[in-house]
Amino acid sequence: MSDLTLAATRLHRRTLLLGAAAVTGLSACSKTQTSSSNGGAITLRMSWWGGTSAHKATLNALQLFEKRHPHIRVRGEYTGFTGHLERLTTQIAGETAPDVMQINWYWQTLFSRDGEGFTDLNQHKNEIDFSQFDARTLSMGTTGGKLNALAISNAARLMYLNKTTYDKAGLSLPDTWDSLFARGPQFKAKLGDAYYPLDGLFQDFIALARSYIVQKTGKALVNSETKSLNCTRADMHEYAGFYAKMISDHVWPSAQVRASYGYLPQQEMRPWINGEFAGTYQWNSAIEKYTDTLAGKQEVALAPYPMRPGATDAGLLYRPSMMFAVNAKSQHPRESAMLINFLLNDPEGVRAMETKRGVPVSKTAQKILRDDGLIGKLQQDSEDMLARLPINVLESPYFEHPRVRDGFQDILEAFGYGKITLEQAGDALYDDINAILHRIIR
Numbered sequence: 001m002s003d004l005t006l007a008a009t010r011l012h013r014r015t016l017l018l019g020a021a022a023v024t025g026l027s028a029c030s031k032t033q034t035s036s037s038n039g040g041a042i043t044l045r046m047s048w049w050g051g052t053s054a055h056k057a058t059l060n061a062l063q064l065f066e067k068r069h070p071h072i073r074v075r076g077e078y079t080g081f082t083g084h085l086e087r088l089t090t091q092i093a094g095e096t097a098p099d100v101m102q103i104n105w106y107w108q109t110l111f112s113r114d115g116e117g118f119t120d121l122n123q124h125k126n127e128i129d130f131s132q133f134d135a136r137t138l139s140m141g142t143t144g145g146k147l148n149a150l151a152i153s154n155a156a157r158l159m160y161l162n163k164t165t166y167d168k169a170g171l172s173l174p175d176t177w178d179s180l181f182a183r184g185p186q187f188k189a190k191l192g193d194a195y196y197p198l199d200g201l202f203q204d205f206i207a208l209a210r211s212y213i214v215q216k217t218g219k220a221l222v223n224s225e226t227k228s229l230n231c232t233r234a235d236m237h238e239y240a241g242f243y244a245k246m247i248s249d250h251v252w253p254s255a256q257v258r259a260s261y262g263y264l265p266q267q268e269m270r271p272w273i274n275g276e277f278a279g280t281y282q283w284n285s286a287i288e289k290y291t292d293t294l295a296g297k298q299e300v301a302l303a304p305y306p307m308r309p310g311a312t313d314a315g316l317l318y319r320p321s322m323m324f325a326v327n328a329k330s331q332h333p334r335e336s337a338m339l340i341n342f343l344l345n346d347p348e349g350v351r352a353m354e355t356k357r358g359v360p361v362s363k364t365a366q367k368i369l370r371d372d373g374l375i376g377k378l379q380q381d382s383e384d385m386l387a388r389l390p391i392n393v394l395e396s397p398y399f400e401h402p403r404v405r406d407g408f409q410d411i412l413e414a415f416g417y418g419k420i421t422l423e424q425a426g427d428a429l430y431d432d433i434n435a436i437l438h439r440i441i442r
Helices: 002-018 052-068 084-093 105-111 135-139 163-169 177-191 202-217 233-248 255-259 333-344 347-353 363-371 377-388 402-416 422-440
Strands: 042-049 072-079 100-103 149-155 157-162 279-283 300-302 319-326
Touching (some): 052 072, 052 333, 072 333, 084 105, 100 105, 100 333, 105 149, 105 319, 149 333, 157 163, 157 202, 157 377, 163 177, 177 233, 202 233, 202 279, 202 402, 233 402, 255 402, 300 377, 319 333, 333 347, 347 363, 402 422
Parallel strands (some): 042 072, 042 100
Antiparallel strands (some): 100 319, 149 319, 157 279, 157 300
16 A cells, blocks of 8 residues: 555645645544444445535535435545545555545546446446436546446636736737737736736646647547557647746746745635736636635636647546545445435435535536526536537546656746756656656556
């Protein structure tokens, strides 16, 4: 388990920068194999991460499930995101993991590389209505022919821009890459040095640059079969050059500018709150936590997604924002599957959860929430855009593996702070990331 522990440790170092909530959940104290069964009663354990609103909604849904099934009790174990992977890694290694687990998409590469790490949900077709999920969604939870996890919601990063600031500058929202780059000097001239049309952490830029390169190549950035990048050295030089141009053209604040405000989540930074950093490249499932922190009556709008000339794919990393999986060692896989179906497909469970984990993937859940008026305009606009954009390239989950992510970030940080040249950054992105992929893909 040393691979998992190291990955979790590095993840913890990075997620501290995101300011995730502190651990608030209950601690596990017994192995799943000894889950209680007294007089026919069954006790399930379920773990998840999230904020206060997600915790309340989930606990409410679990109470409704228990009311529906009086012989089943569900014990919730919930935390903020910080430390959740480390905790789950320890539980799985010690065989104390919960019956039902909320997981990230790429965690399948850590815990179930051969498909044996989680229960095959295909064995529970009588408990889960799989007809509510499209084939792409099901495939992203499948390893080795086994359905290891079921998506709660799908997500992609889109451009959300502060329309109030753009209006203040007398500028329209950019709709091409060229117009985005043009906004940098326009912002500087009209509003001053403190204003930028787009902002984000290094991790946000890594995803944005991936989209730019995938639009060019029409291929996933990572090839799991060859254990390497699915592009050329020249492409990775262009990747590094994309960052250099964003900084030099005043489109994206430099590493030094961002560091001057402290290592805070973007939505907690003063320039975002007051509208100086006038945009974010963010997950559509998480945009509300950014709009909620804006001062006054500022308006955020979804911008048209920029496409390179001739691109046949938007290059979006469109994947499950989070998933439910069942412990392979659970004594109660059937009841665990029933719980998952209740949360994702049952009207009571759907209404209790609302959109606290994003707009649901389940077709019946979407209809229920839309009919009830529980899907916000920005969320609906995002769903409509994702339905229109060409999204055919299916990225490897190894792109989000902690070592790969940290490799990209370490190189871009070194370049951003002037420790390596543009040419060195391009070479490192190609050589170092390929070396990491060769080590981690087995």
